[in-house]
Amino acid sequence: MSWTAQNDPANTPRHEDLLICAVDHRASLETDLYGLTAAPTPSQAARIAGDKLLVYEAVLDALPHFPESTRAGLLIDERYGATAAELAVRTGKIDLAMPIEESGQDWFHFEYGDAWQQHAEYFPAAFSKVLVRDNPGFEESDRNAQAERLARVVSWGNSAGRSLILELLVPATEADLATVGGSSDRYDKELRGAATVRVMEYLQDRGVEPAIWKVEGLETREDAEAVARTARRGGRDARCVVLGRHAPREKLDHWLEIAAPVEGFMGFAIGRSVWWEALENYVHGQSTRDETRASITEAYVGYARYYVQARKAHA
Numbered sequence: 001m002s003w004t005a006q007n008d009p010a011n012t013p014r015h016e017d018l019l020i021c022a023v024d025h026r027a028s029l030e031t032d033l034y035g036l037t038a039a040p041t042p043s044q045a046a047r048i049a050g051d052k053l054l055v056y057e058a059v060l061d062a063l064p065h066f067p068e069s070t071r072a073g074l075l076i077d078e079r080y081g082a083t084a085a086e087l088a089v090r091t092g093k094i095d096l097a098m099p100i101e102e103s104g105q106d107w108f109h110f111e112y113g114d115a116w117q118q119h120a121e122y123f124p125a126a127f128s129k130v131l132v133r134d135n136p137g138f139e140e141s142d143r144n145a146q147a148e149r150l151a152r153v154v155s156w157g158n159s160a161g162r163s164l165i166l167e168l169l170v171p172a173t174e175a176d177l178a179t180v181g182g183s184s185d186r187y188d189k190e191l192r193g194a195a196t197v198r199v200m201e202y203l204q205d206r207g208v209e210p211a212i213w214k215v216e217g218l219e220t221r222e223d224a225e226a227v228a229r230t231a232r233r234g235g236r237d238a239r240c241v242v243l244g245r246h247a248p249r250e251k252l253d254h255w256l257e258i259a260a261p262v263e264g265f266m267g268f269a270i271g272r273s274v275w276w277e278a279l280e281n282y283v284h285g286q287s288t289r290d291e292t293r294a295s296i297t298e299a300y301v302g303y304a305r306y307y308v309q310a311r312k313a314h315a
Contacts, residue, residue: 017311018095018212018241019066019304020073022271023055023081024129027104033280049080051282054289055275056084058296063093065301067308071095075129075165075269077103078111078119085123097127097165097269100153108132108146117156127212128157129165134199137173143202151207166203166210167243167269170195192216193223200230213240214269217247217255221262228264244270253306260311268307274299 030036034048059074066072073095074088088094100120102109108130110116120128130153134143150166157164172187176195180186196215213231218224231238242259244252252273259265278295281287287295 016266017070017308018073018267019070019300019307020075020095020097020241020267020269021055021059021274021300022075022244022269023052023275024075024077024097024099025103025271026077026079029080033276033283045080049083051279052076052081053084054282054293055279055296056081056088058275058293059088059094059300060091061293061297062300062304063091065297066304070267070304070308072304073097073126073267073269075099075127075271078123082123085125089124095126096123097129098123098125099129099131101129101131106133107142108149110149117160120156120162121160125162127163127165128153129167129214131167131169132203133169133171134203135170135173135176136195136198136202137175144206147203147206147208150203154207154209163211164209165212165214165241165269166208167214168196168199169216170199188216189219193218193220193226196223197226197230200227201233204230204233204236209236210238212266213238214243215240216245217242217252218258219254221258224259224262224265228262231264239264239266241266242268242270244268244273246272246276249273252303256303256307257310260307261313268303270300270303274303 029048030040034044036044040048056074059072063072072093074084075097076084077099085096085098088096100111100116102111112119130150132146132150134146154164170192172184176187176191180190200213215227218227228240231240242255242265256268275296278287278292282289282292
């Protein structure tokens with residue numbers, strides 16, 4: 001049974017970790033991996049779709065090797081991942097999540113404009129996902145407008161029976177960086193945790209109530225505990241997963257070690273750290289399809305086992 005299979009959150013099995021392979025990248029994938037400088041041709045789009053199907057196949061291969069009490073997830077887009085999305089649902093073993101946001105934008109906008117609901121409801125996904133960039137120092141009018149659009153998604157999800165994953169990025173402002181001598185590492189360690197809490201509270205107060213907060217990795221257990229408490233403040237039942245941000249393995253391992261034992265965290269949603277290098281080698285003809293598939297499976301299973309071990313070791 002999937003994490004969202006029951007309507008009553010109190011009856012949801014808390015022992016299952018949700019471990020998502022995120023492959024919903026679109027704009028960055030087109031430019032950074034495939035080197036496109038214009039809209040993809042039909043053959044280029046077919047190549048990208050075929051490679052995303054390869055990632056799905058690797059996820060499928062990983063299932064027999066997953067730790068007990070875990071649930072596999074696949075976050076993938078309609079544009080290039082429709083076939084993989086349909087196949088994932090049919091397995092009954094993978095929780096499907098699909099994005100609603102337009103890719104490559106600074107502020108949240110709907111991928112399909114006024115038709116976003118029809119597209120979101122076409123696939124029987126367990127989750128819809130929105131990517132949000134926010135910071136307490138951003139322009140208030142832009143923040144309010146974004147929150148209003150997000151509240152519309154929540155309202156739709158409540159009526160459609162669709163749980164929401166909110167992927168929250170809290171980039172530093174110039175003022176933030178000035179406070180820490182221009183160091184992005186110091187921003188992560190000293191400021192981002194508290195800023196994340198403030199953004200979560202801001203959105204909650206405006207009716208944005210996701211089932212899962214997909215948050216950037218946190219540097220200290222205190223920050224992770226504060227974020228988890230915020231997700232559940234006032235009797236809310238939301239939980240958190242760690243996103244990968246294409247971080248180096250050492251950094252991502254640290255984030256998983258911090259979050260895994262914290263009550264209120266329930267897994268991860270890792271994308272490029274799982275499949276980017278393997279897919280890049282494949283795109284450039286440096287590995288076969290079978291080798292690429294096996295490499296992605298190994299990486300995904302490795303992160304899954306690491307997360308579960310960290311939860312047990314540091315609880």
